[in-house]
Amino acid sequence: GNSVTQMEGPVTLSEEAFLTINCTYTATGYPSLFWYVQYPGEGLQLLLKATKADDKGSNKGFEATYRKETTSFHLEKGSVQVSDSAVYFCALSIPNDYKLSFGAGTTVTVRA
């Protein structure tokens, strides 16, 4: 079946540090890949997405590249801020399927 595996947290960083959250996937067909972010006490919101191999999604200084050869979609940010503290979820969907499959989520805490 379709699934997403992301690195377990929690991750604690200092401000301006480099952040990487690993995400790998298993899917039939050609999935679309997403990163969602959940700030404390809120629902999830889309951070970025990529719909085909070699696409790079980017938003708010975050980037992730769809790598078909390694079935990965790692999230990166070069210099994190305290406001980036949140839970990050990797997710995938496949064509003609109404569902999104989410990873377990990675809690990131950025300290000043």
Place this chain on the structure above:
Amino acid sequence: SQTIHQWPATLVQPVGSPLSLECTVEGTSNPNLYWYRQAAGRGLQLLFYSVGIGQISSEVPQNLSASRPQDRQFILSSKKLLLSDSGFYLCAWSTGTGAGEKLFFGSGTQLSVL
């Protein structure tokens, strides 16, 4: 613009009591609707989804049920809550068939079963 409303924001219920969580979407027609649960320390689990009125697909068999009485209304219910039903419940909507389509989430309901 489209908005999604989910209520209540928090709920404390005794074991064995019934449950009804409601979600409504405005500004779009015939959305796909979803109920997810996020248990403490765990990821996001899809419970139910619906692609039309009266059409409900269950992903995880349990003592919860869902109904879609109107196009933009999705209700999560239980006749008797269990302790294991505690968690953060999220309603979401989307359009299309999922290929590249993003989900829009409500703000969630924190359910504590005591």
